[in-house]
Amino acid sequence: MVGNKATATAVKLARVQVASAFPVTPQTTITEYLSDMVANGELDAEFVNVEGELSSHVVVQAASRVGARTFVCTSGPGQLYMHHPMHQTSDNRLPVVMATVHRGNKGMMPDHTDLMSQLWTGWMQFYVEHNQEALDTCLMSYKIAEDERVRLPIAFGYDGYVLSYTAEPVEIPDQKDVDDWLPPYKAMPSILPDEVLPENLGGRWDRSDPQKRWQEHHEAIVNAKDVIVEVNESYGKKFGRSYGNGLTEEYRTEGAEAVLVAMGSLTGTARAAIDRLRDDGLNVGLVKLRCFLPFPKEDFQEIGKKVGAIGMIDRNVCLGHGGAAYTQIRNAIYDLEERPSVLEFIAGMGGKEVRVDDIYKIGKKTLKAAKSGGVSTSTEWV
Amino acid sequence: MSERINRLQIPMEELTITPGSACQGCGAALAARLVFKAIGPNAIRHRIPCCPDSTTAHPSANSVFESGGAMLTGTWRGLKAIGRTDVQVVGFFGDGGTYDIGFQSLSAAAERNENIWVITKDNEAYMNTGNQRSGATPIFARTSTTPVGSVIKGKQMRKKKIAKIFAAHGIPYIATTSVGYPEDLIAKINYGKTVEGFKMLIIQSPCPVGWRYDGSKTIAMARLGVQTGIWPLFEIIDGEKFKLNYKPRELKPVTEYLKPQARFRHLTDENISLIQEDTAKEWETLLKSDELGRVLL
Numbered sequence: 001m002v003g004n005k006a007t008a009t010a011v012k013l014a015r016v017q018v019a020s021a022f023p024v025t026p027q028t029t030i031t032e033y034l035s036d037m038v039a040n041g042e043l044d045a046e047f048v049n050v051e052g053e054l055s056s057h058v059v060v061q062a063a064s065r066v067g068a069r070t071f072v073c074t075s076g077p078g079q080l081y082m083h084h085p086m087h088q089t090s091d092n093r094l095p096v097v098m099a100t101v102h103r104g105n106k107g108m109m110p111d112h113t114d115l116m117s118q119l120w121t122g123w124m125q126f127y128v129e130h131n132q133e134a135l136d137t138c139l140m141s142y143k144i145a146e147d148e149r150v151r152l153p154i155a156f157g158y159d160g161y162v163l164s165y166t167a168e169p170v171e172i173p174d175q176k177d178v179d180d181w182l183p184p185y186k187a188m189p190s191i192l193p194d195e196v197l198p199e200n201l202g203g204r205w206d207r208s209d210p211q212k213r214w215q216e217h218h219e220a221i222v223n224a225k226d227v228i229v230e231v232n233e234s235y236g237k238k239f240g241r242s243y244g245n246g247l248t249e250e251y252r253t254e255g256a257e258a259v260l261v262a263m264g265s266l267t268g269t270a271r272a273a274i275d276r277l278r279d280d281g282l283n284v285g286l287v288k289l290r291c292f293l294p295f296p297k298e299d300f301q302e303i304g305k306k307v308g309a310i311g312m313i314d315r316n317v318c319l320g321h322g323g324a325a326y327t328q329i330r331n332a333i334y335d336l337e338e339r340p341s342v343l344e345f346i347a348g349m350g351g352k353e354v355r356v357d358d359i360y361k362i363g364k365k366t367l368k369a370a371k372s373g374g375v376s377t378s379t380e381w382v
Numbered sequence: 383m384s385e386r387i388n389r390l391q392i393p394m395e396e397l398t399i400t401p402g403s404a405c406q407g408c409g410a411a412l413a414a415r416l417v418f419k420a421i422g423p424n425a426i427r428h429r430i431p432c433c434p435d436s437t438t439a440h441p442s443a444n445s446v447f448e449s450g451g452a453m454l455t456g457t458w459r460g461l462k463a464i465g466r467t468d469v470q471v472v473g474f475f476g477d478g479g480t481y482d483i484g485f486q487s488l489s490a491a492a493e494r495n496e497n498i499w500v501i502t503k504d505n506e507a508y509m510n511t512g513n514q515r516s517g518a519t520p521i522f523a524r525t526s527t528t529p530v531g532s533v534i535k536g537k538q539m540r541k542k543k544i545a546k547i548f549a550a551h552g553i554p555y556i557a558t559t560s561v562g563y564p565e566d567l568i569a570k571i572n573y574g575k576t577v578e579g580f581k582m583l584i585i586q587s588p589c590p591v592g593w594r595y596d597g598s599k600t601i602a603m604a605r606l607g608v609q610t611g612i613w614p615l616f617e618i619i620d621g622e623k624f625k626l627n628y629k630p631r632e633l634k635p636v637t638e639y640l641k642p643q644a645r646f647r648h649l650t651d652e653n654i655s656l657i658q659e660d661t662a663k664e665w666e667t668l669l670k671s672d673e674l675g676r677v678l679l
């Protein structure tokens with residue numbers, strides 16, 4: 001099953017009630033799968049064909065507010081176009097779920113700059129490795145986003161072409177099991193005329209402390225980590241699949257002197273490189289950074305205590321700053337008494353091919369830094 | 383429509399929440415009060431950025447300026463999905479949110495014929511930010527971005543014919559009305575409530591601050607707009623069937639409407655005769671449309 005079909009299947013299993021999207025390569029086929037499902041009566045939902053991504057976003061935002069479970073999806077330029085209302089969706093604490101089929105901001109090919117450009121919109125962000133994880137993460141996203149302790153929107157991203165149009169074996173959960181696990185969604189507070197609270201009539205809100213909204217929003221995202229861990233565990237129990245602790249997933253890290261960190265489909269390539277490094281007697285492990293927002297700071301502090309160096313492979317760059325995950329990891333380990341080196345590698349930008357061999361070399365370099373310490377902080381473009 | 387007009391149809395129930403934050407003599411505040419009396423309480427009222435007219439006792443939600451049509455669509459489809467089609471979905475927007483920044487999403491919602499109300503209080507400029515020109519600003523009017531300079535004097539472009547533009551989408555109902563004719567306004571809402579699909583009402587809502595006239599003269603100004611033919615009252619059903627709702631034997635000269643407004647103070651005789659010619663030409667088309675019962679461009 002191709003990645004876009006896996007996502008559309010998850011949308012159907014979640015019994016989404018209102019979906020909207022505007023076609024953009026490489027997300028397009030999701031809109032076609034969903035249209036087919038609605039046209040054939042497999043999915044009892046309103047699928048709204050709109051005139052652009054901004055409208056698709058506002059359609060699901062408004063539908064979520066009245067109490068419908070919603071889905072929206074996009075890629076690259078479409079993601080940038082819908083930036084404006086993304087702030088409103090999260091500010092109103094609406095549990096919209098969005099799939100971002102990565103397409104970079106320079107050209108058609110994938111990197112993570114589309115979704116990374118939304119870091120300040122107050123959405124939670126997941127980056128997934130393969131098509132099975134896309135389906136599973138989509139279902140988990142509804143459970144996390146709609147949890148009363150969270151009530152925030154989630155975007156999960158997967159690399160365009162590499163996953164969107166590539167078939168992989170995908171196990172599909174039974175509808176009945178999903179129905180048992182994922183209860184129906186209810187809006188809160190309600191804006192139906194017969195349910196709205198009198199103090200909310202007229203759309204008035206408390207403006208006495210404008211900063212409080214920011215603080216509460218920030219804390220809600222940070223605190224969502226516990227719910228993410230919980231949902232990952234319960235998904236594992238119900239469906240037999242889970243991903244590390246839900247935030248990060250370790251691969252062959254036992255006794256590792258150094259670890260590499262990867263996101264999205266590059267993780268698969270990195271797994272093969274780690275196998276080769278281990279075969280050659282080099283103690284390098286791998287960490288998949290799955291949940292980027294909220295950032296799993298504590299996970300990296302634990303890892304940082306055990307290894308001499310961390311090599312971050314970012315498939316994004318905040319121009320003038322550097323890789324977004326690299327910056328966060330260095331921030332996280334700063335609190336440790338003994339800090340590992342953190343190396344920055346930027347790879348796969350604009351769809352540039354990354355081979356097992358490339359990551360093998362990154363692994364060797366990171367291991368060397370673990371042994372010698374004091375590496376240069378300059379960025380390496382792979 | 384005119385035969386259906388009856389003063390007694392204006393509901394007594396007051397849905398406006400006071401105090402509001404509108405200016406003295408605000409036409410839009412009156413428009414909101416009248417519109418929501420007729421709509422009644424079982425509605426969700428949506429907002430996008432615009433002047434603070436009158437807040438009414440409805441659940442309300444805001445979204446981004448450019449998204450009026452999409453927001454109403456999402457609300458309607460969401461209500462459909464949860465089985466609450468009894469609730470009316472009403473957008474009460476300004477001319478910026480209708481003619482300009484909000485045009486794209488409204489046009490798309492009209493094309494899809496969503497079951498929603500789009501109600502525009504047209505005060506002919508971006509009054510919320512302090513009177514900058516919009517696509518609804520009439521030709522030659524002075525605004526803060528079409529100032530009266532030594533070289534260019536006022537806006538150099540005509541106002542968009544928004545009602546005809548939306549009628550061309552083939553929507554079930556669109557009408558123009560004015561705060562100067564509350565019976566017409568209420569009757570049009572009442573008719574629209576019986577129609578399923580995209581319904582639109584464009585209300586001329588004079589703004590004493592932006593148009594620069596005495597705030598006690600709002601109703602007089604609105605009535606002059608209609609009586610001079612500058613703001614004709616008409617309705618178009620299914621993008622085709624046409625009715626002119628107010629037909630005086632003779633129109634008053636446009637100067638009666640233009641003179642009391644300082645935004646037109648700088649107009650030359652030549653400017654005024656152009657507006658008079660435009661108005662007469664459009665009036666003739668409207669009379670012909672009324673006779674045929676079919677809208678002509």
